Amino acid sequence: MIVEQFLSEMKKLKIPDLDTLTEFALTAAILIELKSRSILPKKQSLEDLELLDSRDALISKMLRLKTFQNAAEYIELLIENNRYSFARPLIGDLGIQPLKAQIKQISPKSLVNALKGLINEPQEELFEISHVTPLPKISIEQAIEIIIERLKVVKTASFYELTSSLSSKIEVITFFLAILELYKQGILELDQIKAFADIKVTLLLPSYLTESTTS
Amino acid sequence: MENIQDLKSLIEALLIASSNPVKPELVAQLIEQPTSVIQQAFSELVEQYNSSQKGFYIASVAGGYRFQVNPVYGETVAKFLADYSPIKISKAALETLAIIAYRQPISRAQISAIRGVNSDSTVKFLLDLGLIEQKEVDPGPGNALLLGTTELFLEKLGLNSISDLPKLTEFIPDAQTVSLIEERINPFVDE
Numbered sequence: 584m585i586v587e588q589f590l591s592e593m594k595k596l597k598i599p600d601l602d603t604l605t606e607f608a609l610t611a612a613i614l615i616e617l618k619s620r621s622i623l624p625k626k627q628s629l630e631d632l633e634l635l636d637s638r639d640a641l642i643s644k645m646l647r648l649k650t651f652q653n654a655a656e657y658i659e660l661l662i663e664n665n666r667y668s669f670a671r672p673l674i675g676d677l678g679i680q681p682l683k684a685q686i687k688q689i690s691p692k693s694l695v696n697a698l699k700g701l702i703n704e705p706q707e708e709l710f711e712i713s714h715v716t717p718l719p720k721i722s723i724e725q726a727i728e729i730i731i732e733r734l735k736v737v738k739t740a741s742f743y744e745l746t747s748s749l750s751s752k753i754e755v756i757t758f759f760l761a762i763l764e765l766y767k768q769g770i771l772e773l774d775q776i777k778a779f780a781d782i783k784v785t786l787l788l789p790s791y792l793t794e795s796t797t798s
Numbered sequence: 799m800e801n802i803q804d805l806k807s808l809i810e811a812l813l814i815a816s817s818n819p820v821k822p823e824l825v826a827q828l829i830e831q832p833t834s835v836i837q838q839a840f841s842e843l844v845e846q847y848n849s850s851q852k853g854f855y856i857a858s859v860a861g862g863y864r865f866q867v868n869p870v871y872g873e874t875v876a877k878f879l880a881d882y883s884p885i886k887i888s889k890a891a892l893e894t895l896a897i898i899a900y901r902q903p904i905s906r907a908q909i910s911a912i913r914g915v916n917s918d919s920t921v922k923f924l925l926d927l928g929l930i931e932q933k934e935v936d937p938g939p940g941n942a943l944l945l946g947t948t949e950l951f952l953e954k955l956g957l958n959s960i961s962d963l964p965k966l967t968e969f970i971p972d973a974q975t976v977s978l979i980e981e982r983i984n985p986f987v988d989e
Contacts, residue, residue, distance in 0.1 A: 600888065600889075600890060602890040602913075602915050602920070605914075605915045605916075606913070606914050609915070610914070614982075614983065617983070638983050641983050642979055642980055644912075644914070645979050646971060646976065646979065648893075648914065649971045649975065649979070650970050650971065651896045651897050651900070651912065651913075651969070652893055652896075653969035653970075653971065654896040654899075654900060654966060655889065655892035655893045655895065656892075657896075657964065657969065658892060658895060658896055658955065659887070659892050661955040661956060661957070662887070662954055662955060664869075664956070665869075665954060665955060665956040666869075666872065666884060667867065667869035667871075667872020667873065667875070667876065668868075668872065669866060669872065669876075670857075670864050670865065670866045670867075670953070671816070671865070
C-alpha cells in the first residue's frame with residue numbers, strides 16, 4: 584500500500600531531483616515505521632498515544648512544509664512578473680550583462696597585417712625625455728680629475744671653493760660624490776667642524792700626485 | 799531653498815545615474831533638506847512619470863526609487879541586452895528562499911529541519927545569486943550563522959520591504975489538502 588503510494592507520487596514528478604527524492608524517502612521511511620508499529624501486537628495504549636503523537640508531529644511538519652511550498656510558488660510568481668522591469672544593469676547582475684562592443688569586422692588576416700606593420704616599422708626614438716632632468720655635463724670621473732688637479736696646486740681647499748664655479752646643482756652633487764669616492768679610496772682627507780659647515784678637503788699621499796686617478 | 803522644480807530635476811539626475819534604488823532619506827541628507835520635502839518631490843515625480851505611457855517608469859522598490867523598464871517592452875529589451883539569460887531557480891531553492899524570507903534570521907540547520915532534507919546546496923546557490931546573506935551569528939550554543947534576504951531580493955521581487963510579503967498564514971494549505979495529508983499518514987488504515 585505504502586509502496587504503491589510512493590510509486591504513484593514518484594510517477595507524478597516530472598524530473599525528480601535529489602532533494603525531492605530524499606524527502607519522499609524520508610516520508611516513506613516514517614510511514615513504514617508507523618505502519619510497522621501498527622502491525623505489531625498492541626501492548627499498551629501509551630504506545631498508541633505515542634503513535635498518534637508521531638502522526639500529529641509528522642502531519643504538522645508536512646503542513647508547515649506545504650505552507651512554505653505555497654509561499655515559494657508565490658515568490659516565483661513575483662520574480663517572474665518583475666523579470667522584465669529592468670533597471671540599469673550592474674555588472675554581474677542576475678544573468679544580465681551590459682551591451683558589449685561588437686567587433687565582428689576584424690579578420691585574422693587584418694590582425695596579422697597589423698602585427699607585420701608594427702614589426703617592420705623602423706625603430707625610432709620612442710621616449711620623450713625632455714621632462715627628465717638633464718644629465719650632468721660632468722661625470723664623476725671627470726670631477727675626480729678636476730678635484731685632484733686643483734688640490735695638487737693648493738693642497739687643501741674647502742668644498743665651497745671647489746664648487747663655486749659650477750653652474751648647476753647636479754654638478755655640485757657630482758663633485759660631492761667624487762669627493763666621497765676619493766675619501767673612500769683614502770686619497771682625500773675630509774674635515775667638518777660641525778653639521779652643515781663647509782667641508783675642508785685635503786689631498787693626502789703626495790706621492791699619489793704622479794699616478795692616474797681613474798681605474 | 800531650491801524651488802520644487804529644481805528639486806525634481808535634481809532627483810531625476812540622481813535617478814538616471816543610479817543603478818540601485820535611490821532612498822529619499824539619503825537625498826535629504828545629501829542636500830540638507832527635510833525628508834518630507836524630498837519625499838513630496840519624489841511623489842510628484844513618480845506621478846508625472848507613471849501616468850504617461852513611456853518606455854520606463856519610476857519604481858518604488860527596496861525602500862527607494864529607481865527608473866525601470868516598462869515590462870510591456872521588456873521582451874525586446876531583454877534581446878537588446880546581449881547575453882541576457884534569466885537564472886532558473888529550482889523548486890528546492892525557492893522553498894529555501896521562502897523559508898528564509900519568512901523566518902529570517904534563520905540558520906541552515908533550522909532550514910533543513912523544516913524541509914526535512916539537507917539544504918546546504920540550495921543555501922549556497924542563493925548566496926551566490928545574492929538573494930540571501932549572512933546577517934549575524936546566533937548567540938546561543940553552536941554559534942550558527944544566521945541567514946536573511948538581501949536588498950537585491952526585494953529588488954528582484956519588486957517589493958519595498960519584507961513586510962510587503964503576504965502573511966504566511968495565507969499560504970496554509972486548504973482543508974482539502976490537510977485531509978489528504980492526514981489520510982496518508984493514518985497508521986490505522988486497514989489493508
